[in-house]
Amino acid sequence: MRELIIVRGGGDLATGTIYRLYQAGFRVLILEAAAPTAIRREAAFCEAVRLGTMTVEGVTARRVDNVNPRKLEECCGRLEQCWDAGEIPLIIDEEAASVYALRPQVLVDAIIAKRNIGTNRGMAPFVVALGPGFKAGNRDDPDADVDVVIETMRGHDLGRLIYKGSAAPNTGIPGLIAGEGIRRVVHAPAAGVIMNISAIGDMVEEGQIIARIMPEGASLAGVPVRASLSGVLRGIIQDGFSVWKGMKIADIDPRREQQKNCRTISDKARALGGSVLEAIDHYLYG
DSSP states (O other), rough: OEEEEEEESHHHHHHHHHHHHTTEEEEEEEEEOSSOOOGGGGGOOHHHHHHHHEEEETTTEEEEOOOOGGGGGGGHHHHHHHTTTOOOOEEOTTTOOOHHOOSEEEEOOOOSSSSSSSOOGOOEEEEEEEEOOOOOOTTOOOOOOBBBBEEEESSSTTTTTTSSSSOOOSSSOOOTTTBSSSGGGGEEEESEEEEEEETTTEEEEEEEEEEEOOOTTTTOOOOEESSSEEEEEEHHHHTTTETTTTOOEEEEEEEEOOOOOOOOOOOHHHHHHHHHHHHHHHHOOO
């Protein structure tokens, strides 16, 4: 396999990037939080945090436990075992401390946090970031924090490589799918522990109760979470997760024919992955 690439984040959009880098023959290491908030969990490698392993389209990510990110060289043998087995190692390292121990050739920030939560160009010779919150520029530009920014907003510029400047600012409004935008996303009506009633891939109807949130001290009934429109429940946060009021907790696709695609990489994630691969190939071999 080729050069080591570390990817921050293992959500569904990050998974499109990780998958493409893996298929191109790179060694990939995923850094994740201890409690990922991914919605499209069945198409996201970050589910390995909860399950131990997660397979998406035939590629498996494996959680590597008992790791000190600041002394990661001590467990390189276990990372090598994953790579040798054709798997992608994932470690819990929200602060990206392992980057300084492993010194990757490339770092990709695919957290999609809409802001920079610590990525900088001192982490690797080449740094790529997805979405708003970052500025790309020459290495002598003191205001630039990455080498390339990838546009993540749906539309004409989706996947565009930005070598100088930033991605479009976050609007807070999801891109349109079959004429639906903001209604595609379900937000928590209250804070508490979520108890899922519906599962990813279920067909739901507008107004249907898909989950309940149990606030501290609440009645057994809890607060109902209702489907915002009719369609396929493409994603829902994991059962038992502590959510905050207003948190994105579910995603509904109005296109019923998309039910078969709930467990595969989306068109958007695949496009972003191709853009990241293009940027890295241009840097390494261009």
